[in-house]
Amino acid sequence: MNARGIKGLMGLVAALVTPLVISAAEPEAPSDKELSEILIDGQRPEKDPQKVIDWMARLVGEFDWEGYVDVRGKGKPEDTKPVRGTSNCIGFGPAPAVQCEIKVRWSTVKGPDGQEILGGKSNLNPAMMLYGFEPDRFGIRYMLVDSDGIADGAMGYVIGNTLVSRTPCVNVPGQCERAAHITADPDLKMIRMEIDLEVDYEKAVHFDFIMNRVPGSKSVVVSGPKIFAEPK
Amino acid sequence: MRRPFFSLIVLSVCVAMFPWGTVNAQDRGPSAEKRRAQAAASEAKERERVADPAVRAAKLAELEAFLRRLVGRFRYDGEVKLIWGITGTVDPAHGCDGKGCYVTKGAQGVADCVGFGNGPGVQCLTHVPWPRFFMPVSMPRDPGEIRWRGPYLDGAMSLFGIDPDQPGVRFLLVDSQSIAFTELGVLEGNTLTFETECPPPSQHMRILGYGAGRCLRTFRIHSLAEGRIEMYYDLKYGPELHAQYRFVLHREPIPPPEETSE
Numbered sequence: 001m002n003a004r005g006i007k008g009l010m011g012l013v014a015a016l017v018t019p020l021v022i023s024a025a026e027p028e029a030p031s032d033k034e035l036s037e038i039l040i041d042g043q044r045p046e047k048d049p050q051k052v053i054d055w056m057a058r059l060v061g062e063f064d065w066e067g068y069v070d071v072r073g074k075g076k077p078e079d080t081k082p083v084r085g086t087s088n089c090i091g092f093g094p095a096p097a098v099q100c101e102i103k104v105r106w107s108t109v110k111g112p113d114g115q116e117i118l119g120g121k122s123n124l125n126p127a128m129m130l131y132g133f134e135p136d137r138f139g140i141r142y143m144l145v146d147s148d149g150i151a152d153g154a155m156g157y158v159i160g161n162t163l164v165s166r167t168p169c170v171n172v173p174g175q176c177e178r179a180a181h182i183t184a185d186p187d188l189k190m191i192r193m194e195i196d197l198e199v200d201y202e203k204a205v206h207f208d209f210i211m212n213r214v215p216g217s218k219s220v221v222v223s224g225p226k227i228f229a230e231p232k
Numbered sequence: 233m234r235r236p237f238f239s240l241i242v243l244s245v246c247v248a249m250f251p252w253g254t255v256n257a258q259d260r261g262p263s264a265e266k267r268r269a270q271a272a273a274s275e276a277k278e279r280e281r282v283a284d285p286a287v288r289a290a291k292l293a294e295l296e297a298f299l300r301r302l303v304g305r306f307r308y309d310g311e312v313k314l315i316w317g318i319t320g321t322v323d324p325a326h327g328c329d330g331k332g333c334y335v336t337k338g339a340q341g342v343a344d345c346v347g348f349g350n351g352p353g354v355q356c357l358t359h360v361p362w363p364r365f366f367m368p369v370s371m372p373r374d375p376g377e378i379r380w381r382g383p384y385l386d387g388a389m390s391l392f393g394i395d396p397d398q399p400g401v402r403f404l405l406v407d408s409q410s411i412a413f414t415e416l417g418v419l420e421g422n423t424l425t426f427e428t429e430c431p432p433p434s435q436h437m438r439i440l441g442y443g444a445g446r447c448l449r450t451f452r453i454h455s456l457a458e459g460r461i462e463m464y465y466d467l468k469y470g471p472e473l474h475a476q477y478r479f480v481l482h483r484e485p486i487p488p489p490e491e492t493s494e
Contacts, residue, residue, distance in 0.1 A: 053410070092387055095410030099355075099389045126348050128355045130391045130404050132412025136431050141412035143391055143404035149296070149351020151393025151402035153414055171396045 045157035045164075047138050053095045055158045056131055056140055058184035059191065060091040060098055062217035067210045071109045071119045073196065073203035081106040083209060085124070100129040104209070118172060118197060119205035123147050154180065161185050174199050189213055291399050295419055299352035299392055299401065301455045305486050308341040308358070308385075310463075310479030314365045316378055318472070326368055332472060335378070337363035341385065343481070354392040360385040360479075362408070381467050381475040382449070383407035401426075403451075415451065426451040433469055445470015459483040 046052050065085040072079040085104030092099065104124040111117045123146035131142040134155060140163055143153035156165035162183045169176035176199045183192045195207040317333040327334040341360025348355065362385060365378040387408035395402045401417035401424055415426035430447035447469050454462040461481035467474045 056410075092389060093406070093408050093410035097389070097406040097410035097412070099391075099406075128348060128353060128391055130355075130389055130406055132404065132406030133410050134412050141404060141414050143393070143402060143414065145348075145353040145355070145391050145393030145402075147349030147351065147353075149299070149349060149353040149394050151353075151391070151395055151404075153402055153404060 043159045045138070045159055049133070049135065049138055052138055052140060052158050053133060055161070055163065055184060056098055056133065057091060057096055058186070058188055059100070059131060060089050060096065061188070062214040063087045063089070063191065063211035064214060065102075065104050065209055065211050067208045069106050069119050070206040070208070071117060073206045075206075079109075081109060083122075087211060089129075095133050097133065098129075098131040100131075102127045102129060118199070119207065123150070152178070154178070156180070156182070169197055169199075172197065172199065175201070176204075288399065291419075292394065292396060295394050295399060295401055296352040298419055298422075298424060298455060299354050299394070300347065301459075302345050302354050302356070302392065302453070302461070303347040304345060304459075305484045306343045306345070306461065306481040307484050308339070308343060308360050308479045308481055310339055310477060312337050312339050312363055312380070313473075313476040314378055314380060315472070315474045316365070316367055332474075333368075334473075335365050335368055337365070339363055339477070339479070342484075352392075352394060356390045356392075358385045358388045358390065362386040382465055382477070383411070383413050384409050413449075413451075415449075417451075417453075422455050424453045424455070430467065445472065 046055070063086065065083060065087060067083050068080045069083055070076075070080045083104055083106040085102065087100050087102040087104070089098050089100035091097065102124050103126045105122040108122075109117060109120040111120070125147055127144055127146045129142060129144045131140055134141045137155065137157075139155050139157045141153065141155050142163075142165075143151055145151045150171050152167075152170045154165035154167045156163040158164075162181050164181055166177060166179045169178045176197060178195060178197055180193070180195045183194075190213060191211040193207070193209040193211065195205075195209075196203050197205040313334050313336045315332045316335055317328070319328055319333060320330060321328050322330045323333070327336060339360050339362065341358065343356050343358040343360075345354050345356040347353065362380065365380065367378065383405055384407045388405060390403065390405040393402050394400075395416060398416060398418075401419065402414070403417055403426055404412060404414045406412050415428045417424040417426040419425075428449045430449045432447060445468070447467070450464070450466045450468075452462075452464040454464070460483075463477070463479045463481065465475070465477045467476070
């Protein structure tokens with residue numbers, strides 16, 4: 001084979017192999033069947049990655065928390081405890097992804113015999129939360145690890161201005177599901193986080209957290225080299 | 233001098249053109265249905281065992297102890313390996329071991345892992361400047377950069393916590409590209425193993441003979457009591473290794489906070 005033939009063959013190899021080697025796993029669009037249970041008001045989950053990422057960036061900043069925990073989920077005033085706290089969420093990476101340190105407390109509520117009840121004691125003082133983009137499903141994966149070291153993760157989909165997720169509860173006996181709605185409007189003033197724990201198909205606890213952006217708090221985005229010393 | 237490599241390329245083309253369906257049928261292993269049934273049976277057995285309160289308490293204590301070992305400042309030292317071609321040829325000069333051709337690069341970095349709260353929750357910031365990969369040989373056309381297929385650790389955050397229901401360790405890593413990787417880890421001895429199926433290979437990859445088997449991502453943390461930690465990441469399609477990293481984490485002393493002078 002002459003030099004020209006070899007060159008042609010190598011060109012063919014490059015054309016065949018290069019895109020193959022470079023190509024990453026292709027994202028799969030979420031099917032309507034998988035998401036049917038979380039469609040709300042006829043709106044569909046956002047499938048534009050940029051819009052999902054834009055939503056995630058709204059979480060960055062410092063926040064003062066208020067709101068309440070309804071420890072029986074029935075809306076009775078005697079079961080409702082106000083919450084207070086703060087969180088500091090930093091962005092990192094190009095999206096950015098978001099990492100939050102949370103310190104939120106409410107007064108402890110116990111059962112009639114003094115026993116611990118679900119949601120009766122703050123497990124968010126402190127807690128950590130991490131949010132990242134899920135390219136295979138055009139969603140946001142997030143995980144909260146509470147002050148007891150218990151991890152609670154979910155895959156959420158952005159619908160309008162709300163991240164919606166529904167997952168089995170962790171560390172709760174019985175048939176329990178955790179439905180969470182996190183709403184972050186584009187005006188960046190506040191974030192609302194509503195979480196229902198549904199035990200045996202009944203709402204057992206309702207968390208309604210309002211996170212008000214601290215005046216002057218900006219979205220802070222850091223990257224690796226800025227927060228670490230370079231290795232020696 | 234060019235001749236052995238030319239043979240390799242010709243072989244690559246032949247391999248790429250070969251009808252892989254038959255060849256790789258065995259590599260795929262048991263059918264998806266059979267695998268699911270096996271996994272479900274194994275999980276049910278394990279759940280039954282762990283339902284014993286004493287076994288469960290011991291397992292949770294083991295998990296807590298393991299996570300607490302991850303707290304500290306670490307220096308990362310290791311290597312990252314990425315496939316660039318597929319061939320049966322053994323050609324060490326081009327990183328070809330008879331199964332595939334790989335580029336391997338060293339990587340070093342640091343991580344700070346902090347514990348928080350009353351429990352064993354751990355949060356880590358990792359910065360390992362990530363190597364870039366290019367085709368190791370000159371091609372008539374510029375082949376461009378080969379993309380790493382896994383988490384980039386040059387500014388990644390990760391969070392570890394316990395899942396008492398399994399029981400196991402839940403792990404969410406968000407890499408420097410803001411991409412989330414999450415898994416449930418199972419602890420056996422001193423090794424925590426996270427194994428997840430990843431998206432199947434693209435049609436393009438399959439036509440060329442790459443990635444005929446199922447995609448499996450395995451992340452392992454091996455923690456020894458004396459403070460040495462090893463981390464392994466493998467991305468495989470069936471038996472084919474596509475991406476890998478290996479790191480040894482050396483514990484570093486954390487300097488005391490600087491005193492402020494009056």
